[in-house]
Amino acid sequence: MNLPVDPSMPAVDWARVRADFPVLEREVHGKPLVYLDSANTGQKPVAVIEAVDDFYRRHNANVSRAVHALGTEATEAYEGARGKLARFLNVHADELVLCSGTTFAINLVAYSWALPRLKAGDAIVVTRMEHHANIVPWQLVAQRTGATLKVAELDANGDLDLDGLRALMTPEVKLLALAHVSNVLGTVNPVREICREARKRGIATVVDGSQAAPHRPLDIAAIGCDFYAITGHKMSGPTGTGALWARREHLEAMPPFIGGGEMIKEVRFDGTVFNDPPHKFEAGTPNIAGFVGLGAAVDYLSTLGMEAIETREQALLAHATEAMSAVEGLHIFGRPREKAAVVSFLVEGAHAHDLATLLDLEGVAIRSGHHCAHPLMQHFGVPATCRASFAYYNTHEEIDAFVAAIHKVRRLLA
Structure with missing residues (x-):
């Protein structure tokens, strides 16, 4: 979905916004943290x-x-x-x-x-x-x-x-x-x-x-x-x-x-x-x-503006959906008419928890499980999915690192 942007509003410097979040500077397992679990909890800026x-x-x-x-x-x-x-x-x-x-x-x-x-x-x-x-x-x-x-x-x-x-x-x-x-x-x-x-x-x-x-x-x-x-x-x-x-x-x-x-x-x-x-x-x-x-x-x-945040996250979602759709054996659950920046998925041959654990070793934090939505999992006939959820402080480069990590995990599981 392409959202209208108010031309009178100054463009947001998203790199500067990202710098407001101290936790995003850390490493996990020796790799830069890629935090894609904002639907679970949002990270906190210095101001908070x-x-x-x-x-x-x-x-x-x-x-x-x-x-x-x-x-x-x-x-x-x-x-x-x-x-x-x-x-x-x-x-x-x-x-x-x-x-x-x-x-x-x-x-x-x-x-x-x-x-x-x-x-x-x-x-x-x-x-x-x-x-x-x-x-x-x-x-x-x-x-x-x-x-x-x-x-x-x-x-x-x-x-x-x-x-x-x-x-x-x-x-x-x-x-x-x-x-x-x-x-x-x-x-x-x-x-x-x-x-x-x-x-x-x-x-x-x-x-x-x-x-x-x-x-x-x-x-x-x-x-x-x-x-x-x-x-x-x-x-x-x-x-x-x-x-x-x-x-x-x-x-x-x-x-x-x-x-x-x-x-x-x-x-x-x-x-x-x-x-x-x-x-x-x-x-x-x-x-x-x-x-x-x-x-x-x-x-x-x-101060950022919720319209700007939504536009930013829709761009991240579009990038992620396109890149993930190109991964062989990856299935995305749900392609609704209007969608927030959340992608639930499974990769053929990998249990959701195993996939999330291996991605964590690459520094990528996603959610795996039933997401407190058992009836929805039953609807799709699966016990669990992986979920990547994006926020305005994420970057296109992080999405590329996430998809590259999926490719690496697929090779390990092959």
């Missing part, structure tokens, strides 16, 4: 590392619990990160629950929104391509409520069968959960169209944005979903950070998921008055330094 370091060195205190200077600074930094993330997603800050990541966010929806509402005879729709984090919570809710799970299937290219999905949106369906971008196939789902169809039918929608937020411009307001979940560590932010966006009316109606400090206004033994959203869902001391780092990551991504 320094933001976390500065918080602990100069501002460390708990949030919302002290009137002293450090407490005020910590609270302002934490809430400042919420504001930055809200602007990045085009939502209101008071609709954004800060949490440990997408897994927690989806479980919050499952236990606080779905569990009190669903009953026997209701149904939940998920898709074949979902990460386990967007399957297992709904299975647990279904078991406890008597609801059933329906599965939307894929076509041969790895695109959602949209006609089949619409056919599943029957009156008993109360919730539709789907990925914005597949972590295995890179499929970019038309979430705006899907959410519009669901909303016409009174079906609430949960979108897993883990693989979208780091790689493409996002406008959650325009998508029209009910819930949207993101993970910070895939956005070049610290681990243990993320957020759930939810429509205000849902947040107002949902009961707390975890009880404790901060999520209350008043506690008496005869009852508790809960705080307003989003704080109602943020019990206990949060990962303050992590969110300060995530705020720095949002600043970093915004």
Whole structure:
């Protein structure tokens, strides 16, 4: 996909951007590191590392619990990160629950929104391509409520069968959960169209944005979903950070998921008055330094521009797809209409884990396994695949080194 580039924006110096990531300078097994596992976790620029370091060195205190200077600074930094993330997603800050990541966010929806509402005879729709984090919570809710799970299937290219999905949106369906971008196939789902169809039918929608937020411009307001979940560590932010966006009316109606400090206004033994959203869902001391780092990551991504990042990654994807397609015996899983910078593949005669291990010896870091997507592996009839995932800090030369390493491994296995 060729994306339009705003001619008024200065060209990004990608070599200079790459220099912002210290880990990319290291060697592995005596070879230069080629890190192609950004769908697993994104690497961190110096700006993020320094933001976390500065918080602990100069501002460390708990949030919302002290009137002293450090407490005020910590609270302002934490809430400042919420504001930055809200602007990045085009939502209101008071609709954004800060949490440990997408897994927690989806479980919050499952236990606080779905569990009190669903009953026997209701149904939940998920898709074949979902990460386990967007399957297992709904299975647990279904078991406890008597609801059933329906599965939307894929076509041969790895695109959602949209006609089949619409056919599943029957009156008993109360919730539709789907990925914005597949972590295995890179499929970019038309979430705006899907959410519009669901909303016409009174079906609430949960979108897993883990693989979208780091790689493409996002406008959650325009998508029209009910819930949207993101993970910070895939956005070049610290681990243990993320957020759930939810429509205000849902947040107002949902009961707390975890009880404790901060999520209350008043506690008496005869009852508790809960705080307003989003704080109602943020019990206990949060990962303050992590969110300060995530705020720095949002600043970093915004300065580069998400359009520029997406264009860069699409160029890397095109280069990789062409080069990998020329490797004899290499099979790519999924060639959807619109695809993020992820390539899942196998090489004839090599188990995925063996291939990834041998590539690691060449300095190339890729993922192998089921990628927390067992139902998708079952669909393709394989136990595992290898996955190369690219980010804006990768280079065309790294892709060439990766493909050269595949050729070398093939010769070793022949």
